[in-house]
Amino acid sequence: MTEPEPTVSAPLVGLAAAILAATLDEPRVLTVPVAGQPDGRGEGLPAGPLEPAHPTLERGLRAWVERQTGQSLGYVEQLYTFGDRNRRRGGQGEGGLHALSVAYLALVREARPAADATWQSWYRYFPYEDRRAGRPPALDALTDRLEAWAGAATDPEQGRRRSDRIGLTFGAAGSGWNEERVLERYELLFEAGLVPEAGASDHIAGQAMAFDHRRMLATALGRLRGKIKYRPVVFELMPPAFTLGQLQRVVEALSGVLLHKQNFRRLVAQQGLVEETEAVTAETGGRPARLMRFRREVLLERPVPGLRLPSGRPG
Amino acid sequence: MTEPEPTVSAPLVGLAAAILAATLDEPRVLTVPVAGQPDGRGEGLPAGPLEPAHPTLERGLRAWVERQTGQSLGYVEQLYTFGDRNRRRGGQGEGGLHALSVAYLALVREARPAADATWQSWYRYFPYEDRRAGRPPALDALTDRLEAWAGAATDPEQGRRRSDRIGLTFGAAGSGWNEERVLERYELLFEAGLVPEAGASDHIAGQAMAFDHRRMLATALGRLRGKIKYRPVVFELMPPAFTLGQLQRVVEALSGVLLHKQNFRRLVAQQGLVEETEAVTAETGGRPARLMRFRREVLLERPVPGLRLPSGRPG
């Protein structure tokens, strides 16, 4: 009855990885050059087709990433499978063939590029997502363009819906900024034609990427920003020993907002996420900080805590 | 560089849907008969292969579901793409060919089966997930078998890890029950060989399904149980007008735990999720309740609230 008839479809299945790290208080993503792309879209995520030799999707992904970047992956999590033929402007998808991509999120500890892979800041691709220095001034230009798009809607009702979405995702007057809505913001910019991936000629909304890789990256950032709140995944990005200050700066780099220092420490402490080591560190001026390490045991304990980010502080 | 070479792979891509509803305080899933399956595995989810005629994955899914069940889908969300060749014991996957399935979660309002599709209770497939009447007695037998499996590990370290996982997912002595870990519990039972999908001959852990459809269903239940806490998705399952008592019983049915009535009402009220209608209803004995309706406007408001389930009450 529901037995698939193994004749009809033979789509291409691609695997792609958003490999994330945090070095020197800056969140990074591992990128590779992509040939044959339109101007300004020559950067992409490590990716490759699923091959018969791959025992599982994830193993196939790991193989491609190692081949292309030399990076071996630790924490890996499936993100989403993208299949919109319509979205594909970068090559594939001709005829009735589907080009389907399974995207993954990977977290790694260190940044040592290999081959022609390079680490880039997340905010190269999403400059408006970094609010650590307050609301980026460039955001005004963006929302102006978005509102212009909303105003150009065919009927008033559609225009109102567009305005609502802009307010919801970019944080209207009264409403706040939700740092998890990375994908929704990118989708809005895409629909409004403000990104090169959708035909725009300027890079007002950040550096473009090949295929729909920037959409995958947006998905990854949103997922990670959400996940650090209820799972201790930040520690996948930290060195074995770190200070609470470093930990906080990494969390701030990932989430793009600043946090209240004392409350952050209280949270980490009462969740039992870390334990002290004997060592302290000198750092740049100020009182030396104690080096901490992640308490692996929390993975076996009850509520499996994360770092519920508070609402942030002014800056 | 990372350009996929369109030669190597031509995997079969399937689409499958866990279509969920809640009728008469019981959570339901729409199932179809599946031919050619081993004994006791003749039930499955609506599914079919991705076809070139399908413009997008989701549109392909909707087409298959309507063809097989007559049900048209409202809320649809992608769950996960399953691709483990090894897991596939039910037919496909021979040779080096991958059989890849993109699973979806769908929420619908009413239950009116068509063709030979039937609505079944979730708890037919996961009896141990229903704790509304307290801890199910059958759970003891299950955890006994699981602990036996842990004890039969090749080395003590592995056995300890297994015991830890059992305690974590099924709620050990001191630790509580986390209703969202449906998939982890099923995976554990699978690994322990306690489900027919993994070769077991009895149905101690609930009714089996064709292929890996029960795994997909577990993924769907876990996702929905999590999502109702931070998005107002329950209302996709409710009729246009309902009482707070009905709403609570649906939430309890989905999550499998009982809630404190007064606190539930306070939560719903202060989140502004519903508004009163003029009507009241008679019901079965007791004071008549006011009929409420979902406030669609909340979708446009700030924190996009859900129904954070409290820890539950004894029962």
Place this chain on the structure above:
DNA sequence: CCGATATATGCTCACATTGAGCATTTACCC
């Protein structure tokens, strides 16, 4: 009509969590 029973609904209270800030400690730099 009366009381028993079953929900619905209103309200209180102790306790935990959260957002914000003040104060002190301990290093380095000049």
Place this chain on the structure above:
DNA sequence: GGGTAAATGCTCAATGTGAGCATATATCGG
């Protein structure tokens, strides 16, 4: 030795959460 920069310790008000008590308003069986 004084100035500067973090790290660390503590307090306090506001809010949120878990549990119950009390009241309102139906139906049902005599």
